[in-house]
Every structure is written in structure tokens, then in C-alpha cells.
Amino acid sequence: MERRFGVHVLFCVLLAAGGLCSTSIHVRAQGTESRTLGTPPTVVDGNARFIVLSPRLLRLEYSETGRFEDRPTFFARHRSTSGEVEVTTRTEDGWRVVDTEEVTLRYRRGSGPFDSTNVVLRFPDDGDTTVVRPSWPTRPDCRPGRACQAEYANHTGQVRVDGRHAWYTGPGFVTDLSGGRVTWHIENSGTDALVLGFRYSASTADTVEVTLGTESAAHLPLPATNGWDDWAVVRDTISAETASDVTVRCQACTVHLDYLAIAELGNSLPKGDSGPYGMPLSGWRHGLGFVKDSTGLHPGVVRRRGWTLFDDSRGAVHRADTTWVEPRHRPSTYRDGYLFAYGDNYAAALRDKADLTGAPPMLPRWAFGIWYSRLYPHTSADYRERVVPRAQARELPLSALVLDTDVKAPNRWRGWTWERELLPRPEKFFGWTEQQDLRVALNVHPSIGADDPRYRKAQRTTDSTLVNVQGKCPRWQGDTGPCVAWDWGRRSHMGSYWAVHDPLTQQGIDAWWLDWCCDASRVSMPGLPPDTWINEQYARHRRARGKRGFVLSRIGASWQNPDAARPGAWATHRSAIHFTGDTFPTWDMLNFEAEVTVREGMMGIPYVSHDIGSFHGGGPRADSISDEMYVRWVQFGTFQPVFRLHGHGPRLPWQFGPEADSIASRFMRLRGALVPHLYTLARKAHDTGMPMVRGLPLAFPDYSQAYEWTTQYLLGRQMLVAPVTQPGDRPTTTVWFPPGRWVNWFTGERHQGPMVDTLSVPLDQMPVFLRAGSIVPLQTPSLGDQKREGPLRLRVVAGERAERIVYHDAGTGTEYRNGAHTWERITWTDTSRTLQIGAVRAGRYSGQPSRRAYHLTIQGINRPRRILRYGSDRGSLEDLKSWTYDSGTRTTTVKVPPQPVGESVQIKIQTATDRR
Secondary structure (H helix, E strand, O other): OOOOHHHHHHHHHHHOOOOOEEEEEEEOOOOOOOOOOEOOOEEEEOOEEEEEEEOOEEEEEEOOOOOOOOOOEOOOOOOOEOOOEEEEEEEEOOEEEEEOOOOEEEEEOOOOOOOOOOEEEEEEEOOEEEEEOOOOOOOOEEOOOOEEEHHHOEEEOOOEEEOOOOOOOOOOEEEOOEOOEEEEEEOOOOOOEEEEEEEEEOOOOEEEEEEEOOOOOEEEEEOOOOOOOOOEEEEEEEEHHHOOEEEEEEOOOOOEEEEEEEEEOOOOOOOHHHOOOOOOOOEEOOOOOOOOOOOOOEEOOOOOOOEEEEEOOOOOEEOOOOOOEEOOOOOOOOEEEEEEEOOOOHHHHHHHHHHHHOOOOOOOHHHHOEEEEOOOOOOHHHHHHHHHHHHHHOOOOEEEEEEOHHHEEOOOOOOOEEOOOOOOOHHHHHHHHHHOOOEEEEEEOOEEEOOOOOHHHHHHHOOOOOEOOOOOOOHHHOOOOOEEEOEOOOHHHHHHHHHHHHHHHHHOOOEEEEOOOOOOOEOOOOOOOHHHHHHHHHHHHHHOOOOOOOEEEOOOOOOOOOOOOOOOOOOHHHOEEEEOOOOOOOHHHHHHHHHHHHHHHOOOOOOEEOOEOOOOOOOOOOOOOOHHHHHHHHHHHHOOOOEEEOOOOOOOHHHOOHHHHHHHHHHHHHHHHOHHHHHHHHHHHHHHOOOOEEEHHHHOOOOOHHHHOOOOEEEOOOEEEOOOOOOOOOOEEEEEEEEEEEEEOOOOOEEEEEEEEEEEOOOOOOOEEEEOOEEEEEOOOOOOOOOOOOOEEEEEEOOOOEEEEEEEEOOOOOHHHHOOEEEEEEEEEOOOOEEEEOOOEEOOOOOOOOEEEEEEEEEOOOOEEEEEEEOOOOOOEEEOOOEEEEOOOOEEEEEEEEEEOOOOEEEEEEEOOOOO
């Protein structure tokens, strides 16, 4: 009964009071590139509604009025099915039961809002059955034996989550308590008395008020700690009868609050590290600034336990025109959440999340080249006469110049015009970058001074409502004049914000780097995660102008008002390249960056951009980085989603010693060569939600080693990357090789997995391996917007059958969404040593070549006797003469002359063992 399930389910509910009723629902929707989305099966039971979005994903909604929400929210854009869903529902012993092919959900009928007592989820996992009683984050529960992080409690006022000091637990700590509140809900276990422990830091002695339930507030003195990096715990014993909500507040205090620990009387207080806030399988962090080594991450959708509940009860809802949102005014009993149950099928969880929340953007092709940035007062002459010519001389594939904050005026931090001493003729400079095919990005901080030429227009657009909620400009930047900031939750303020951007766009700025760290701009509307919201507005603003929608930015929630809403970073994949700076130059940080990319990828964030070389290296807070550290950081960046050089100190190869210059330049050229591979992975991420960098558990969930080697990853399906993150002339790196045969990219050495091996890695190499039976598309690197006139280079590792699809489009613009792109299928048949290059399929795009040449590198075969090219009709035959063979690595290289892109071609390699 396709698409008629609603009537049958409701009819069953009416008849089933106290009895047993069952109905089956079957929905099918075609899954094509422009997918036909089906109406999902819906079950209503009194004030509870259950919507089955996939066999593994259910929406649970409870409304005391029976008024349910059908409008999309900022987080949940698409509540529809994209495949076949079968659902059976019944009532059984007072429970509503909803069965899909993969999960069973039970709800105790008439029991009120969802909580851990009336909702039960069961699903198979690795031969066992997992039983879940989910607790709802809308009312964060804390129970004896748990250390409950302050950042996950309920916040009111201007409370902020921060991470700029050391030795806290979890992903951060709470600060700016003055005038605000932090509240936990306590679930008592039946004991008579409880011990509370508040972990805090305070530079001077202070006092906070603690309220238990409805009791009057009690004053809790907090002795001074030795400094902001030192933490202490104060204890209090309370009657369990009063333990419902615990609220900490103050009118004027300077205290950092880390967690609330609870224990039954007589037991030891738990520590934060023992709570459920360790390193999650997938996770995110607003940024890595002021962090000197690994620290906690906020958990994402994919967790080792095999299920996740996302609470969207507070999320803002879209208006009818979907271009703006409004708060959701609901009572505290309202529940709206999404229950993901996936076991160890983590890839399915990411697909479900992308279907629900929306696709990652398709970045422009130039974004996968090399971005050059430095916190340094570069002049336009620096770029024209030194940076770009030297990059050209080394054949470095620079694709973007990032102008940092020095180039702005009248204030280098908050200015919205040009500093003429550095950029005396902006129009000439942007004309030159266009000739060089270089894109230009600009760093912006979201505030504006009263002395700025665009200040009056910014105020006029908002009826003079721009203010600074901090009352002053960021003091630590040395600002003395008045400045104001925007409230991005107000539509007029967004218009004002774009009014100061658009003149710069018209002059030649092609991308924005939102460096929102210290200004007072904010999002006042309830139900919006601030960073994710403004990132989305950048993407929308670009798309409205025919450009691909993205911004380089931090993610989740900034220091100003991080808990305006959760989902935090759950929807940030739709708009942001995650700028993780400002990092310190340590080997621990390099190692942690590798892990962050992996874990953010496992929550569906495909684009992560670290400061290659660190931010602080060579600045006032850290020494310059060594040649060795620079090379290892460049190697790491070569195999990351986005390669962006940045920092205080030098970051270009020729600014280091001869050996570092040579090695770093070679890896940067390799980065440029990898663009076709990376661009195809980006399109896959856009279509499926699968990240470019894939943590090993995504592909090998049944192997314990996949969870232990947290900095290794797959770049696509067939390339294994293990960054070197420790010093030494020939440091040893331990690598876990997954099942299959793996070939070293640089040496040709083979490894048979699954196995663990310890490798000695000289400075000019990096542990990168291709699986036997893989094809990697490459190009000849060039400076600028990655021109594609040259041949498509295909690197083939023999030993197994291989298949690869290569994606092509115009590289910029949005016509790819309307079919202006092609897919090129390439297959390798190992038994016959035949490479088939299929005719391109799909539409045409601007700049599409009519003919394409190929350069083939086939590794792992015997010396050819003859190499033949067959045309699409097998009637045309050519004996190719332009080939070479390396017996040391058993590698054949072949040059295939240009051929029409609409025709297929077959390359067959004959060896001495073949019959003549």
C-alpha cells in the first residue's frame, strides 16, 4: 500500500486500546541523482508521533497538545525517505511497538514526555541485541557516580564555553557566569544523602550561589586556585530529597566551572575523565586555538555504542519561504528528537544524517590546490614580485592567496576597507590575480568601528541598532575607539553585514575567512547554533550570486554564546571548511590534528583545514618551527582535504633549508597532482555524506585495530595514510595494514594485511599506501585555478580488479547541480592486463575538452612485450610505442594520445607469457 500508510496506522491506533493490533507499511522511493523522496511512514499514538525516516533512523515527537511540527528546522531539512522502508506497528501490553527491518522501538502508551523510563530501543549488533533506554539532552541528567560536564548542562544568560586554559576535562569549561546560570537535573538512585563536587578555577577567591530544587540559594565559597590553569574541587553534602535541579549562578564573579561530580554518601567523587566525555569515535571542537596537545571533543553522530539520540526540541524552524527561521515556542514537556541506531554500520549513519540534514557543499576545484596565508603585512608587490614568481619557478600549484588582517583599514582588526600602504591600487592587484588564475580570500572579524567609512551604511541598514554587547572593542587587540557588532539572529543585521562585504566582493574577493573569535557579534534568536548559523548565511549569500556556497570558519558555537542551541556542529557540514587554528608548533598538536580530521570526518564533516606549519610558530608565543617539523606538516597537508599554509612565521619552501625546500616543494607538487582524486571525493561527499578522510572504523568496523590507530585514515576507499607525527632523521612509525595487499606510494614495497608493521620513514617519504586493485586519477600540477589542458594521469596498482569513476565539471559556479558535469568510468582487469576507459556520461559543462590524452602508470606487472590501444568499436587498433618499464618496481608507464571524450578506449598490455 504505497504512500497510504497514514490512514491505516491511525485506524490501527484507534482500535487497539488494550489489545493487539498490527499493520504493515511499505514505502518505496527511487534513488537517483535527483532523488524522488517519499513521504515517510508515520505512527501517531495519543500525544506521541513516530516517523520512520530509514530502517535505522526514527523521529520521536511528543506534544501535550497533540500539535506536531511539520516545518523543517534549521537542523532537520529533509524528513523524507530516499529508499525502501517497511514498518510494522502494534500495541502490546500497554506499549506502542514500531518495528522496521533493523530496529524495534517501544513506547509506554500515555506515559508522557519521552525519557529513559518509557522509551526502549532494540537493534541487532554483531550477533547480539543492543537494548537502549535513551536519556533526553533537553534535560541533561546527572546521577551518582558521574562527573557531569558544565558545558553540557543547561545555560542561561551570557554563559560561554571556553577552552583557552589547560587541564580541564571534557571538551571545555564554562565561564562568564555573571548574571547567568548553569543547571543540571539529578536522577537520584534512592539514597538518603548525596555529595556534590564542583570543579572550578579562580584567580581570586570568589562566591557562587547554589540552588537545590525550589530551595533558597545557598552561598558556596570558592577559594582561589593558583591560576587559571589550576583546578580545585569544593564539596557539599545535601539531602537526596532536595536533589532535582542543581543550579549555579552569580551576579558578579570570575570563575571557570569544569564539572559537577555526584556520589552517594561514603563513596568517592568521580573525576571528569571517568565520565562519558572522553574521545568519541566521531567528534568536533570549535577550534584548536590555545590548545597545546590533544583534548576532548564534543561527540558526534557515530559512536562505538552503535546509537545516538539527537535532541532538536529547541531548534529554530524555517518560515514558509525557508529563507529565514523563527524560534520554536514549545513547553518544557515538548520533545523532538532523532534516534539513530546503526550498530557498527557507521557509513549508514552518515548517509542517514546527510539525508536528514542536507548535503555538504561542492567546493570549487581551486579549493583543493594550495592556499597561501601568513599573518604578516604583505604588500601587493610582495605577491607580484616574490611569492608568486618563486612559486612558479618551483612549479608549486598555488591556487589561492589569503589576505590576513593586516591588509584592512582603518583598523587592521575590524576594518572593511583597504590599507593603502599595503594595497595601494586594489583594482590593479585583483586584475593581476585574475590574470594569474589565483583566487583571493579575505580574513574578516565581525565588528566595525565608528571611524570606518562603511560604518554609517552599516548602521543605516539596521535603523542604528548595531551595538556592542561587551560595551567595548576587544581590549586585547589594543583598540581604543568605539565599535559595534552584529546580531545575526536579526534579519536587518544580516543585511547590514552583507552591505560591508559586497563592495569587497565586487572588487575581487572570491572567498571569506570568518575569524570570529573575539568580537561581540552574536545570534540572539533561541534555537540557533551561532557559528553554524552564520556559516550557513555565508554559503547562502554566495549561492545567491552564482558561486558555490561555503566559508572558511570555525564551527559549532563560538565563545560569545555557544549554547544558544544545540545541535552545535551537527549541521555545519553544509557550509563550512572547518578552520581549526590557532595552533601551537608541537609534535603533539600535529598528531592531534590528524586525529581531529578523522573524527570530524566520522561525523560527516568532509572539509577540515588546519594551519599547515602551525599558527604560533615564529610568532610572539612560540619559536620558529624546525625544517623537519615544517616538512612533516607539509606532508600531512598534502593528504588532507584542504591544504592551507598559515602562521606567524615563514611558511614557503624557499624560506627553509635546501633539503626542506626540495622535499616540501616535491610534496606540494604532489598535492597539485592529486586534485582530480580529491575533487572526485568531494563530489562523493556531496552526494552521499561520506567524508573525504575516512576513519578506519568506517571500512573495517570488525577489527579492533581500526579503533586503536586513530591518526591513520583512508583518503577515499583505496589510499591508506599514516602521517609521521614525531621527530627523528628516520623515525619509526607503526602502521596497521587492513586486509588486502598494500603498496607503498614512494617505494613500491608491499605489505599483506591485516598486520601491524613498524616502518622507518626517512624525511623525504611518508607512509602512504595504495591497495592492490586501485586507480588514482592525477594531473600535471600548475599554478592557478588548476587548469586541465594536460593529460589525465592514471596510477594503477595491479594485483586485483580495479574500478574508478572520475568526476569532471566546470570547477566553479552552480550549473553542476543542473547536470552540467560528467563521470568517466575506468576499469582495470587484472587477469588480462586491460585498462578500459569508458566514454564520459551525463551532461556537458563550460570548458569541457573535446579530446583528452592519458598518461598511465601501472605498478606490479611484468615487462610488456607489446601495448595495444583499441578504439570504441574494437575495429581501430594501434600499437603504442610511447612506453617505458622499470624492472625495480615492476612499473609500466604508457602515453595514450588524445582521443574524443565521447568514445571509450581499451589499453591491453601483452607480456612474454601471452600467446602470440
